[in-house]
Amino acid sequence: MNADASVRSAVAAMSEELIALSHFIHAHPELGYREFQSADAVAAEAERGGLTVERSPAGLATALRARAGAGSLHVTLCAEYDALPDVGHACGHNIIAASSLGAALALARLSEELDITVTLLGTPSEEGGGGKIDLINAGYFSDAHLAMMIHPWPDERLEARCLAVDHFDVTFAGRDAHASAAPWEGVNALDALTISQVAIGLLRQHLRPGDQVHGIVTDGGGAANIIPSRAVGRFMARSNTSDDLALLRARLRNCFEAGARATGATVSYEELGHQFSHMVSDGQILAHYRRAAESLGRTFPHDDAGKSAPTISTDMANVSLVVPSIHPLLMIPTHGAVNHQPEFAAACVTEDADRAVLDGATALALTAVSVAQDRALRNRLIGRDDY
Numbered sequence: 001m002n003a004d005a006s007v008r009s010a011v012a013a014m015s016e017e018l019i020a021l022s023h024f025i026h027a028h029p030e031l032g033y034r035e036f037q038s039a040d041a042v043a044a045e046a047e048r049g050g051l052t053v054e055r056s057p058a059g060l061a062t063a064l065r066a067r068a069g070a071g072s073l074h075v076t077l078c079a080e081y082d083a084l085p086d087v088g089h090a091c092g093h094n095i096i097a098a099s100s101l102g103a104a105l106a107l108a109r110l111s112e113e114l115d116i117t118v119t120l121l122g123t124p125s126e127e128g129g130g131g132k133i134d135l136i137n138a139g140y141f142s143d144a145h146l147a148m149m150i151h152p153w154p155d156e157r158l159e160a161r162c163l164a165v166d167h168f169d170v171t172f173a174g175r176d177a178h179a180s181a182a183p184w185e186g187v188n189a190l191d192a193l194t195i196s197q198v199a200i201g202l203l204r205q206h207l208r209p210g211d212q213v214h215g216i217v218t219d220g221g222g223a224a225n226i227i228p229s230r231a232v233g234r235f236m237a238r239s240n241t242s243d244d245l246a247l248l249r250a251r252l253r254n255c256f257e258a259g260a261r262a263t264g265a266t267v268s269y270e271e272l273g274h275q276f277s278h279m280v281s282d283g284q285i286l287a288h289y290r291r292a293a294e295s296l297g298r299t300f301p302h303d304d305a306g307k308s309a310p311t312i313s314t315d316m317a318n319v320s321l322v323v324p325s326i327h328p329l330l331m332i333p334t335h336g337a338v339n340h341q342p343e344f345a346a347a348c349v350t351e352d353a354d355r356a357v358l359d360g361a362t363a364l365a366l367t368a369v370s371v372a373q374d375r376a377l378r379n380r381l382i383g384r385d386d387y
Contacts, residue, residue: 003110003373007365010106011358014049018102018361019354021045025094026349029083032125032273035062038081042097042122049105051120058138063131064122065140066104069111073378075368076119076144076323077104078316080126090345091127092152092332095357099150099330102361107368114372119144123315128167130274132315136322144323145381146285148367149316150360152348153329154338156293157310158286158303160329162279163210163238164245165313167272169218170196170233170256174265177227186227187264190220193231196259203255210240211248212311234272238313241278279317282324284377285367289326292366296359298331324381326367332356 001009011018025038039062043053046066054065079100080093104120111118121140124131135141151160172193177186200213207213215235221228237252239245253269260267290300316327333352337343347353371377 003114003369004366006110007106007369008362010109011102011362011365014102014105015358017045018098018357021101022094022098022354022357023349025081025097026089029088030081031085032082032127032129033060033062033131035081035124038062038097039064039122039124042079042081042101045101046104046120049108051104051108057140058134060124060131060134062122062124063135066120067118068104068108069117071111071115071117073115073372073382074117074119074143074145075107076121076141076147077364078132078147078149078319079120079122080149081122082125082127084127084340087340087342088345089348090340090342092339092344092348092353093126095152095330095332095348095353095360096149097122098357099360099364102357103364103368106361106365110369114369116368116372125273126315128273130276130315130318133274133318136318141319141323146282146371147319147323147325148285148289148364150328150330150364152332152353152356153310154331154334155302155329156298156300156331157329158290158300159281159309159327160312161309162276162317162327163212163240163311163313164242164278164317165236165238165276166245166249167234167236169270169272170235171268171270172231172260172265173268174227174229174263176229179225179227183227187229188227189231189263189265190228192259192263192265192267193217193220193233194259195262196233196256199255199258200252203251207248208244210238210244212238213248213252242275245275274315274318276313276315277317277321279314279320279325279327281320281326285324285371286326286328288370288374289328289363289367292363292370293328293359295366296363298359330356330360
């Protein structure tokens with residue numbers, strides 16, 4: 001049996017286990033850095049599949065590293081399993097985790113034949129914290145030659161346009177007072193936040209293409225008849241590159257300072273997690289992925305038509321700047337729903353989503369096989385010419 005046939009056979013043989021894992025993670029949504037049940041479930045399946053599992057690498061309680069083989073080409077597959085507040089797995093991380101595990105287990109059987117090392121990295125808190133960046137900083141990507149994952153999406157796309165992003169809280173501090181009897185004695189922190197939001201709204205006309213700002217109010221006071229002495233907003237700022245993001249952050253800071261100055265409140269900032277970078281996909285690896293996906297009946301009409309790539313942010317982008325990487329979008333039928341909607345979460349445990357788990361696992365493993373057999377690309381990734 002050749003390597004491609006071996007991959008297809010292996011994924012088919014473990015299909016029930018992979019689908020069950022996807023459904024388990026979906027049914028137990030956990031927020032970033034608290035994905036204890038999901039991480040345990042992935043680790044347990046990896047161990048049952050014969051991988052050697054290291055739990056809590058880099059001191060991250062919900063991260064894991066599972067390995068097989070000792071070949072000269074090191075293939076890393078990233079598994080995400082954190083959920084979103086309120087809408088659960090509305091980004092399909094259950095599908096990501098199960099497909100990456102399936103690819104790792106299928107490749108483990110071929111590690112000697114292909115002269116590869118296979119690593120499955122369980123990477124917590126993609127939705128804001130940045131577990132992959134924690135693992136980068138701890139050296140867990142330092143020996144990888146390529147890194148891959150798929151991401152569920154309403155359309156089949158080879159890649160997204162990943163914007164650099166910051167997550168941060170802005171806190172305004174004022175002074176309480178009776179809202180009717182003596183409002184002049186108060187300093188209204190919520191007014192400061194409101195003025196800042198208005199300033200950001202006016203700024204949007206002047207933002208450069210690629211600049212985006214999103215925010216919510218997480219604390220606006222305790223009672224309507226008390227001038228609020230504390231108000232907190234949670235914001236995300238995105239831009240094309242990290243340098244552009246720094247310029248945007250300076251402009252946003254002026255908006256927050258304007259709110260504080262207008263009301264007499266004070267303002268402070270708390271950075272939440274790591275900054276996510278822009279992404280650079282490896283075109284040669286992506287070409288191998290396309291052929292693998294097309295062999296499963298998947299097509300890329302939007303890419304062929306030159307349609308603009310969707311914009312997202314992910315800590316896989318940070319990985320791409322230190323390891324040649326791909327992050328293709330794998331289509332699941334959503335009947336008009338988009339990521340981060342409850343309807344998308346529901347679509348992530350359908351029969352079509354289960355097929356995506358198996359297609360994702362197969363496509364990723366087939367990509368690794370063809371990369372390992374592509375002498376020129378393999379040598380480029382390893383950084384040697386004498387293989």
